[in-house]
Amino acid sequence: MTMKNLNKSKPRPVDQSFSMNESNYNQKLNLAVRKTNVKGILGFIFSIISILVVVMGLFDPWFAILYTAIATIFSIVGLILSIVGKKNATKRPDLYSGKGLAVAGIVCGILAVVFVILQMICYSEFFNFFG
Numbered sequence: 001m002t003m004k005n006l007n008k009s010k011p012r013p014v015d016q017s018f019s020m021n022e023s024n025y026n027q028k029l030n031l032a033v034r035k036t037n038v039k040g041i042l043g044f045i046f047s048i049i050s051i052l053v054v055v056m057g058l059f060d061p062w063f064a065i066l067y068t069a070i071a072t073i074f075s076i077v078g079l080i081l082s083i084v085g086k087k088n089a090t091k092r093p094d095l096y097s098g099k100g101l102a103v104a105g106i107v108c109g110i111l112a113v114v115f116v117i118l119q120m121i122c123y124s125e126f127f128n129f130f131g
Contacts, residue, residue: 034094034095034096034097035095035096035097036096036097036098036101037085037088037089037096037097037098037099037101037102038085039081039082039084039085039088039102040081040082040085040086040088040089040098040099040101040102040105041085041098041101042078042081042085043077043078043079043080043081043082043083043084043085043102043105043106043109044078044082044101044102044104044105044108045078045105046074046075046077046078046081046105046109047074047075047078047079047082047105047106047108047109047111047112048078048108049074049078050070050071050072050073050074050075050078050108050109050112050116051071051075051108051111051112051115053067053070053071053074054067054068054071054112054115054116054119057071057119058119061123061126064119064123064126064127065123067119068116068119068120068123071112071115071116071119072113072116074112075109075112075113075116076109076113078105078108078109078112079105079106079109079110079112079113081105082102082103082104082105082106082108082109083102083106085098085101085102085105086099086102086103086106089102
């Protein structure tokens with residue numbers, strides 16, 4: 001195409017079905033401002049860290065009290081943050097995303113609490129064995 005042909009081309013018709021009124025603008029704005037839920041992400045991360053600390057405690061029974069205390073703190077914090085994150089994502093889905101990550105944090109937090117309890121039982125038997 002030459003410059004003459006470009007200048008003679010017909011203008012494209014405007015789509016009449018789309019009108020930029022205030023309600024359409026607000027809907028598009030709400031979708032653009034939707035944020036990932038930080039509390040859900042942090043809860044998931046804390047829960048995963050607590051599971052990793054529990055697993056580390058299995059390989060080093062002499063520091064069992066330290067590993068169990070750290071895992072307990074991280075699992076409780078992760079569980080609380082995940083529950084708050086899920087509530088935020090459920091209550092305001094137009095503002096927050098990340099409900100699935102918060103649910104995963106809750107599941108990992110519950111598993112971490114169960115592992116911590118099992119670790120406490122195992123280590124109490126271990127230290128009773130050695131007197």
